[in-house]
Amino acid sequence: MNTALKRTPLYESHVKAGARMVPFGGWEMPVQYAGIVEEHRAVRAAVGCFDVSHMGEFEVEGPQALASLQRLTTNDVAALEVGQVQYSLLCYPDGGIVDDLTLYRLAPERFMLTVNASNIDKDWSWVREHGAAARWRNVSDDTGLIAAQGPKAEALVGRLADRDVTGIAYYHFAEGRVAGIRTLISRTGYTGEDGFELYVAAVDTPRLWSALLEAGRGDGVVPIGLGARDTLRLEMRYALYGNDIDATTNPLEAGLGWIVKPAKGDFVGRDAIEKVRVPGPRRKLIGLEMADRSVARHGYAVTTPVASPTVGREGAPTANTIGIVTSGSYGPSVERSIAMAYVASAQAAVGTELGVEIRGQVRPARVVKTPFHPSRVKK
Amino acid sequence: MANVPADLKYTREHEWAKREGDRVRVGITAFAQDQLGDVVFVELPKVGAKVTAHQAFGVVESVKAVSDLFAPVSGEVLEINAELPQKPETVNKDPYGKGWMILVKPSNAGELDQLLTAQQYEEFVAQGGGH
Numbered sequence: 001m002n003t004a005l006k007r008t009p010l011y012e013s014h015v016k017a018g019a020r021m022v023p024f025g026g027w028e029m030p031v032q033y034a035g036i037v038e039e040h041r042a043v044r045a046a047v048g049c050f051d052v053s054h055m056g057e058f059e060v061e062g063p064q065a066l067a068s069l070q071r072l073t074t075n076d077v078a079a080l081e082v083g084q085v086q087y088s089l090l091c092y093p094d095g096g097i098v099d100d101l102t103l104y105r106l107a108p109e110r111f112m113l114t115v116n117a118s119n120i121d122k123d124w125s126w127v128r129e130h131g132a133a134a135r136w137r138n139v140s141d142d143t144g145l146i147a148a149q150g151p152k153a154e155a156l157v158g159r160l161a162d163r164d165v166t167g168i169a170y171y172h173f174a175e176g177r178v179a180g181i182r183t184l185i186s187r188t189g190y191t192g193e194d195g196f197e198l199y200v201a202a203v204d205t206p207r208l209w210s211a212l213l214e215a216g217r218g219d220g221v222v223p224i225g226l227g228a229r230d231t232l233r234l235e236m237r238y239a240l241y242g243n244d245i246d247a248t249t250n251p252l253e254a255g256l257g258w259i260v261k262p263a264k265g266d267f268v269g270r271d272a273i274e275k276v277r278v279p280g281p282r283r284k285l286i287g288l289e290m291a292d293r294s295v296a297r298h299g300y301a302v303t304t305p306v307a308s309p310t311v312g313r314e315g316a317p318t319a320n321t322i323g324i325v326t327s328g329s330y331g332p333s334v335e336r337s338i339a340m341a342y343v344a345s346a347q348a349a350v351g352t353e354l355g356v357e358i359r360g361q362v363r364p365a366r367v368v369k370t371p372f373h374p375s376r377v378k379k
Numbered sequence: 380m381a382n383v384p385a386d387l388k389y390t391r392e393h394e395w396a397k398r399e400g401d402r403v404r405v406g407i408t409a410f411a412q413d414q415l416g417d418v419v420f421v422e423l424p425k426v427g428a429k430v431t432a433h434q435a436f437g438v439v440e441s442v443k444a445v446s447d448l449f450a451p452v453s454g455e456v457l458e459i460n461a462e463l464p465q466k467p468e469t470v471n472k473d474p475y476g477k478g479w480m481i482l483v484k485p486s487n488a489g490e491l492d493q494l495l496t497a498q499q500y501e502e503f504v505a506q507g508g509g510h
Contacts, residue, residue: 031443032416035416035417035471036416036417036442036443037417037442037468038417227416227442227443231442292420292464293419293420293464293467294420294422294440295419295420295440295445297445329419329442330417330419330420330442337419337420359438
């Protein structure tokens with residue numbers, strides 16, 4: 001495909017700051033500024049700012065909005081109060097995942113959905129087709145989004161806000177002005193640290209970005225690229241659409257059963273998902289820790305341990321493939337090579353010794369408890 | 380422009396080679412480590428292994444990517460940098476010093492002369508460096 005890459009309102013700022021720009025889901029985005037490990041540690045220790053303006057936002061309103069969302073998404077929208085945020089899924093009739101999203105109840109009959117950047121067009125068609133009764137607006141191009149994450153994020157955003165932010169609970173939001181800019185201040189994130197996601201008009205995004213980096217200088221604030229965003233979310237075992245979940249994965253095998261609420265009534269994918277619930281999924285998304293520092297990357301085979309007694313054709317010990325790695329990296333906070341993988345449910349128990357085939361050689365790995373690094377979100 | 384010491388020879392795959400008497404020390408260039416980003420794993424051959432010029436002798440992994448390491452010259456591996464498996468970040472911090480990878484006893488001394496000079500390597504990188 002020869003489509004020009006899209007740019008966020010912060011493109012110029014990233015280039016000026018010396019970021020390394022890469023294509024990501026149709027966007028030209030900063031993968032790193034100072035370096036992935038350094039940025040990762042800055043978020044865990046202090047605060048970092050992420051340009052996530054590439055994410056998509058849809059608004060839906062009207063008397064049919066709630067019913068449409070109940071039909072489209074897996075979580076129970078009726079349980080969502082104004083000022084609250086909900087993690088949810090769009091599923092296909094066969095239970096495969098269209099996208100994962102956060103849902104905001106802006107008013108009794110007005111909602112906002114934040115969807116993955118690479119899925120905006122697909123999701124937009126999907127919600128229009130399956131939620132046709134409600135009034136939809138794709139506001140992705142008009143909306144900028146900056147995440148401020150880390151133990152010092154609350155102090156930083158609080159310093160710039162015209163309202164108290166300490167009282168905004170996890171997965172809740174409030175409207176206010178930050179650096180004089182109208183902002184939807186959401187206590188959410190994708191790092192496992194406390195922090196906020198700040199929604200502003202696209203045109204105001206550079207001003208908010210500069211204000212955060214300026215006001216946070218004493219806190220050690222740094223801009224964070226997509227590389228560290230990925231390692232931070234991996235340490236939390238947060239799923240990334242396209243890596244760990246997609247049209248071929250079921251929410252239950254992905255460990256997302258907690259956001260599937262069959263009792264709320266019918267929704268797209270319900271029957272297929274419920275068919276899996278009773279026997280249980282035949283595979284599960286688990287956390288793996290490598291014995292050495294080799295990196296288990298997306299698509300690598302997960303096997304029985306290398307010491308398996310099975311003997312291969314050439315007389316060498318061989319291992320059987322029992323799963324596949326979906327995400328993997330060095331985890332800068334856990335200081336180990338970690339991965340997420342789908343494995344047969346029988347081999348999914350914590351402590352199970354497995355292997356990962358890396359460049360033709362099976363290297364030892366073990367199923368471990370997740371998150372890999374303790375979450376410090378404000379519950 | 381990244382640091383390119385004048386007394387070393389270079390490959391188009393961004394390894395450096397340094398003559399030390401009748402031996403050749405090998406590592407990756409400052410440009411290579413910068414392009415890779417944080418190095419998190421280095422896989423080296425065993426002492427005594429044979430390496431062949433322009434063929435892979437090991438692997439370096441950064442957070443984002445896996446890259447083969449290519450031998451600048453053919454020969455036998457006399458030493459490996461045993462510190463790298465535990466401290467792969469040394470490759471980023473000191474690519475021409477403590478971040479060296481293997482010490483080779485070359486089987487064909489002429490191969491070293493066929494490598495790029497510092498100036499040729501700088502030009503190669505400036506023209507895109509194969510990236």
